[in-house]
Amino acid sequence: MVRRQIPDIVIGRLPVYLRALNFLVAEGREITSSQELGDRLGISSAQIRKDLSHFGEFGKQGTGYDIVYLRDQLRQIMKVDKMWDVALVGAGNLGRAVADYGGFQGKGFRINAIFDTDPHLLGKTIGHNKVNVQDVKDLAASIKERGIQIGIIATPAEAAQAVARTMVDAGIKCILNYAPITITVPSSVRVQYIDPVVGLQRMTYYLS
Amino acid sequence: MVRRQIPDIVIGRLPVYLRALNFLVAEGREITSSQELGDRLGISSAQIRKDLSHFGEFGKQGTGYDIVYLRDQLRQIMKVDKMWDVALVGAGNLGRAVADYGGFQGKGFRINAIFDTDPHLLGKTIGHNKVNVQDVKDLAASIKERGIQIGIIATPAEAAQAVARTMVDAGIKCILNYAPITITVPSSVRVQYIDPVVGLQRMTYYLS
CATH class of the missing domain: 1.10.10.10 (Winged helix-like DNA-binding domain superfamily/Winged helix DNA-binding domain)
Known part of the structure; x- marks a missing residue:
């Protein structure tokens, strides 16, 4: 068919x-x-x-x-009857909150690679799946080695575009971007934004 | 008209x-x-x-x-040409990430009341607007006193419904909920969910 x-x-x-x-x-x-x-x-x-x-x-x-x-x-x-590996970049407050998020369970996703640049965070074990924080220098190699297709960006705005580029070059096909900036990727790559402003703005219309 | x-x-x-x-x-x-x-x-x-x-x-x-x-x-x-006060409940990793979020600026929202239950956080100054974390016991009084109509829930799932009820009773009309749980509110109150799963799941359809 x-x-x-x-x-x-x-x-x-x-x-x-x-x-x-x-x-x-x-x-x-x-x-x-x-x-x-x-x-x-x-x-x-x-x-x-x-x-x-x-x-x-x-x-x-x-x-x-x-x-x-x-x-x-x-x-x-939607192909979420299986488990997708997800690479998360950014292990600050936001990244840790994402890594800890209880809502991924049973929904098709498992964050099993986490990256940051902060030397104090490297090697620490964080999140729901107890993942070691790796140096962002190893991002491309790790994505390729594990065949990861989904990335989450939880970095400051300034870093997001460079991370997106590294992800895409290494084979990531879907990016969930928490950074408050638009990122440019090839048309073959999909991006979704998590933006609290959009959620809030769709409610204020009804306020008086 | x-x-x-x-x-x-x-x-x-x-x-x-x-x-x-x-x-x-x-x-x-x-x-x-x-x-x-x-x-x-x-x-x-x-x-x-x-x-x-x-x-x-x-x-x-x-x-x-x-x-x-x-x-x-x-x-x-959308009535975001003015500034809406927002009350945030939850000052853990997620709450702090929301409070620090740079994307609210110029978009119509200002988080200027933050609440938690953790005694170690109370009185600390956090976020973009340098707000003191207050005891969640003071949530209702603070919302009423300031006439706040918008709330953000960044608590664990177990706490979200009780927080929502307190918010609504105190006059909140719009809730942005980060907790991975559905909350029940009167039909006069609007709720939007921030759920990374929804963002991820709308991309996996295209993966092979």
Whole structure:
């Protein structure tokens, strides 16, 4: 079967659906509807049905979605039904918070390489997976050796572009960037930004 | 003039447009197009034009958008042309990283109240704005006294719901939640989640 090209904006909503489904599973629920998902997420039920229809038939008219089944299908579609190795650069407050983050568990990611430039941090063991902080000089070699495709940048803004370049040259295909700066990468590499400003600004519209 | 109800999903894209416009300003650019913005953001140019048309007429056919003008209009629409006080709860690694974040500057937000439970942190001065860490016992009184409407939760998952409840009872209307847990609030309160998993999962689809 030839899979049609699916708009990136649809792909971008899948993790949000998966997140909501995980919450429903945690609440012990078994069946949901596009209406309920939509109400929770502020997305129309029609949009959700249309998005999911790109990937197949997940619910029956009138009976809703089997939550665990839909969750497992989405995990497969997004390829997070396996574990991806992730390289983290930056072991300051932010980097340590990311390394400690409990939310990666069971979501498809494992931070198992951490880098910094600070001599006081090198060799220290940090984070959820008890990883030794390595010198950022070893970043490229380590990425290549382990075939890591995903990187997280948690450095100061000034350092982010150079780190991104090293990551890309070594084979990283996806970058999650916490530094408050836009980074330039080849079009074959994907970048997502974690920016609290975007989250805050989408709420102030409603304040009086 | 009566403003029509604008879909929340449209409101949610405005900060992303503003972010892109800020980058263009930083690059010294003066004019852009819905096509260029769309290419940068992975959103169709038709969607961008439709979103912006909810708020007025910002560009002329064939000449594109004046970047600074559109940026300033969006800042007004989102009400981030003024400075909002923000209360941050949690002064551990993550909280300190948020407090230190350089990206809030000029974006409409100022973290000027920080709370924790750790006796070793109380009274310490942290973050970009050199704020004293207060006891979380004083959270409600401080929010009320200053009329703060925006809160950021950077606590462990176990503490997040109780903090959210205290915030809401004291008058907070918008919460940015970093804790890896869903929080329950009245429907009059808005919550946004900062979740690195969502950012990572929307890229793995493209990996092979």
